[in-house]
Amino acid sequence: MKITGYRVEQYLMKMDRLVGxxxxxxxVEMLPGSILFLETDENVTGIALGxxxxxxxxxxxxxxxxxxxxxxxxxxxxxxxxKGGNEGAASAALSAIDIALWDIKAKLxxxxxWRTLGxxxxxxxxxxxxxxxxxxxxxxxxxxxxxxxxxxxSGKLKVGLDLAADLRRLGIMRDALSIASxxxxxxxxANEYWSPKQAVRYIRQMEKHFDLTWVEEPxxxxxxxxxxxxxxxxxxAVASGENLHNLAQVYPLIANRAVDVINxxxxxSGVTGLRQIAHMAHAHGLEVTMMNAxxxxxxxxAAALPNHNMMEVVDPGREHCLKWHSHIxxxxxxxxxxPGFGIEVDTARLRELQANPxxxxxKFPFPRREGAGRYVVPPKPGEVPWR
Amino acid sequence: xxxxxxxxxxxxxxxxxxxxxxxSGCIVEVTTDAGVSGIGVADSTRTTWIESLxxxxxxxxxxxxxTGLWERMLSQSQPCHEIAAxxxxxxxxxxxxxxxxxxxxxxxxxxRANACASLPxxxxxxxxxxDWFEHMARDHGVRAGKLRVGxxxxxxxxxxxxxxxxxxxxxxxPTLAIEAxxxxxxxxxxxxxxxxEETFDIAWVEGATSSxxxxxxxHVSSAISGAxxxxxxxxxxxxxxxxxxxxxxxxxxLDINALGITAALQLAEAAFGYELPVTxxxxxxxxxxxxxxVMPSFMSAEILEPxxxxxxxxxxxxxxxxxxxxxxxxxHGLTVNHAAxxxxxLRSRNRK
Numbered sequence: 001m002k003i004t005g006y007r008v009e010q011y012l013m014k015m016d017r018l019v020g021x022x023x024x025x026x027x028v029e030m031l032p033g034s035i036l037f038l039e040t041d042e043n044v045t046g047i048a049l050g051x052x053x054x055x056x057x058x059x060x061x062x063x064x065x066x067x068x069x070x071x072x073x074x075x076x077x078x079x080x081x082x083k084g085g086n087e088g089a090a091s092a093a094l095s096a097i098d099i100a101l102w103d104i105k106a107k108l109x110x111x112x113x114w115r116t117l118g119x120x121x122x123x124x125x126x127x128x129x130x131x132x133x134x135x136x137x138x139x140x141x142x143x144x145x146x147x148x149x150x151x152x153x154s155g156k157l158k159v160g161l162d163l164a165a166d167l168r169r170l171g172i173m174r175d176a177l178s179i180a181s182x183x184x185x186x187x188x189x190a191n192e193y194w195s196p197k198q199a200v201r202y203i204r205q206m207e208k209h210f211d212l213t214w215v216e217e218p219x220x221x222x223x224x225x226x227x228x229x230x231x232x233x234x235x236x237a238v239a240s241g242e243n244l245h246n247l248a249q250v251y252p253l254i255a256n257r258a259v260d261v262i263n264x265x266x267x268x269s270g271v272t273g274l275r276q277i278a279h280m281a282h283a284h285g286l287e288v289t290m291m292n293a294x295x296x297x298x299x300x301x302a303a304a305l306p307n308h309n310m311m312e313v314v315d316p317g318r319e320h321c322l323k324w325h326s327h328i329x330x331x332x333x334x335x336x337x338x339p340g341f342g343i344e345v346d347t348a349r350l351r352e353l354q355a356n357p358x359x360x361x362x363k364f365p366f367p368r369r370e371g372a373g374r375y376v377v378p379p380k381p382g383e384v385p386w387r
Numbered sequence: 388x389x390x391x392x393x394x395x396x397x398x399x400x401x402x403x404x405x406x407x408x409x410x411s412g413c414i415v416e417v418t419t420d421a422g423v424s425g426i427g428v429a430d431s432t433r434t435t436w437i438e439s440l441x442x443x444x445x446x447x448x449x450x451x452x453x454t455g456l457w458e459r460m461l462s463q464s465q466p467c468h469e470i471a472a473x474x475x476x477x478x479x480x481x482x483x484x485x486x487x488x489x490x491x492x493x494x495x496x497x498x499r500a501n502a503c504a505s506l507p508x509x510x511x512x513x514x515x516x517x518d519w520f521e522h523m524a525r526d527h528g529v530r531a532g533k534l535r536v537g538x539x540x541x542x543x544x545x546x547x548x549x550x551x552x553x554x555x556x557x558x559x560x561p562t563l564a565i566e567a568x569x570x571x572x573x574x575x576x577x578x579x580x581x582x583x584e585e586t587f588d589i590a591w592v593e594g595a596t597s598s599x600x601x602x603x604x605x606h607v608s609s610a611i612s613g614a615x616x617x618x619x620x621x622x623x624x625x626x627x628x629x630x631x632x633x634x635x636x637x638x639x640x641l642d643i644n645a646l647g648i649t650a651a652l653q654l655a656e657a658a659f660g661y662e663l664p665v666t667x668x669x670x671x672x673x674x675x676x677x678x679x680x681v682m683p684s685f686m687s688a689e690i691l692e693p694x695x696x697x698x699x700x701x702x703x704x705x706x707x708x709x710x711x712x713x714x715x716x717x718x719h720g721l722t723v724n725h726a727a728x729x730x731x732x733l734r735s736r737n738r739k
Contacts, residue, residue, distance in 0.1 A: 163560070195614070195637070195662070195663075195664050196637065197591070197608075197612070197613065197614035197637045197638075198590075198614075200612050201588055201590070201612045201613065204612055205588070219662070220662050222662075223662045225634045225661075226662060229608075229609070229634075232609065233609070233612070371501075373662065373664060373684060374501075374664045374684060374685065374686035374687075375501050375562070375686055375687065378560075
């Protein structure tokens with residue numbers, strides 16, 4: 001059983017709608033996609049969905065190895081990157097390879113990944129996330145109502161630029177979710193737009209009207225002093241971590257008790273890397289929450305984490321060339337018995353996307369907004385439909 | 388290009404002039420063999436001290452080596468307002484020798500600095516105070532205001548309401564800051580600021596307690612919603628270290644009247660490393676605005692006087708739509724009006 005080769009397919013997607021946050025409230029609809037196919041001598045191919053390339057720089061480290069030894073291979077790649085560090089583009093390549101190796105491992109066992117990872121059931125509680133700063137009030141209500149109709153009872157709103165509008169929209173989100181629960185879980189996400197003290201002032205104002213479950217990225221990702229300050233001064237839990245890429249980067253947040261909830265995803269050095277983070281958090285009594293993913297594929301990993309609370313579910317439409325087997329029912333992501341991540345690639349559709357790249361407004365990644373961390377620059381008239 | 392000497396022109400301000408640099412001081416003109424001179428304004432009248440600094444340390448040196456000259460001056464003296472003014476004059480020369488504004492020599496884009504109207508004069512009547520902030524909001528679009536507080540809490544609340552109401556002319560959500568004198572104890576500051584915060588959203592508080600009481604500042608920061616801001620009047624890098632290391636401030640004020648430009652730039656980088664927003668304390672002719680474009684965590688520039696012309700100098704900085712915008716003239720763009728009497732105030736009290 002050997003790793004023999006790989007190929008990377010890059011393509012461009014046009015989502016069904018715009019997505020936006022405090023950094024780009026007008027939103028974007030173009031999303032670059034990439035798929036890594038990791039090949040073996042036994043006709044089993046591992047798949048990793050992601051955004052990056054760079055696999056060629058690390059493939060030599062695992063070529064010819066047994067893919068079932070995935071954690072040892074993670075250590076080998078991490079050791080190989082020792083001097084320059086498991087960071088940046090190197091981290092993205094390591095993540096993609098590790099994801100594909102876990103897919104192979106589960107497929108060789110003919111098991112869904114959640115069971116390979118030891119979960120007792122393929123079921124993960126979901127919360128709805130509208131990526132919604134670019135949505136009108138009506139579209140906002142429609143999104144969360146659609147999610148509530150599937151039993152989802154918690155939502156996360158993009159905020160940070162306009163307190164009065166954010167309060168109104170929190171009310172809209174709560175009302176839409178109220179058919180799923182008399183007391184919906186309400187979260188907000190500022191995507192690092194504030195300084196710690198701006199966050200305290202803004203959140204305290206919101207907490208006069210709403211009980212917030214967590215506030216996400218109220219300050220910069222590495223600022224453990226500032227994040228802890230926010231956590232101590234507001235009632236809500238503070239969540240962060242989605243823009244950190246390995247355990248070493250998350251360590252200061254955990255060791256300094258700077259956050260209450262850690263956002264995890266496979267970009268944190270793959271399945272192996274995110275499990276390290278979740279397990280260290282668990283040892284410190286902290287919860288983790290899984291980031292949204294194409295076809296909800298990361299639910300496979302979330303199902304096996306002891307301290308996972310709920311996973312982010314979005315619906316802008318990013319599954320153009322994918323076939324998958326999970327669905328959402330009674331507020332949970334329900335995974336199938338399909339082996340590995342349970343994702344198949346529609347090659348014909350992929351080739352079509354590559355041959356005729358779609359066009360549209362904006363493109364990931366988008367930059368930090370003016371004023372971030374210093375002063376609020378509210379949306380200009382016409383920048384968002386709600387102002 | 389070589390420094391040839393210095394011309395120092397003292398001035399005395401009337402008691403009504405606003406701003407720390409405006410009470411009394413001198414204009415420092417560092418002259419060169421290339422015919423251009425660099426201008427600084429010192430909050431000082433120690434003219435012979437300035438002349439001896441220039442004679443001993445700067446004459447014969449290339450003024451474009453501004454950071455090296457700053458280090459040379461600090462190797463001979465404690466940081467002081469005179470050295471800060473000479474540093475500003477050297478940066479002015481460096482930019483003039485490039486035939487570009489300082490903001491470009493520093494490597495910035497044209498600064499468009501968030502302006503915060505500030506009224507440190509606590510003796511003005513409520514009507515005068517209202518007039519001033521209305522003028523700033525109506526004629527300059529200013530959306531942020533800072534008020535000196537601390538004598539009488541009930542009066543402070545009333546005056547803050549006047550500031551807020553005046554700024555509503557330019558924005559639905561004015562930014563309010565307060566400046567206390569640094570004489571409260573930490574616990575007294577906490578009690579008083581919390582009481583103000585029951586009515587007003589305060590973005591930051593300057594002078595909450597003594598600037599040397601690091602533990603006290605941190606105590607205040609952990610107990611109020613607003614940011615604790617420190618730095619005005621501090622002239623040495625090492626004075627800022629405890630704020631960084633103990634996270635005892637949430638906002639760093641950089642005062643180029645005390646620091647000069649070189650040290651202010653270095654501190655702005657340190658503040659960015661700690662992810663702390665910085666503000667720039669008002670400087671003569673609003674020349675501090677030139678620095679905003681190269682400070683990654685720049686938040687706000689204090690504006691005491693929006694008018695470009697005073698009796699002794701004219702500035703290119705304009706306050707428009709709430710932003711302080713620097714001009715294109717070489718250097719910082721301050722020109723001295725040598726026809727003015729030397730006893731004239733630096734800033735006029737022009738009001739439209």
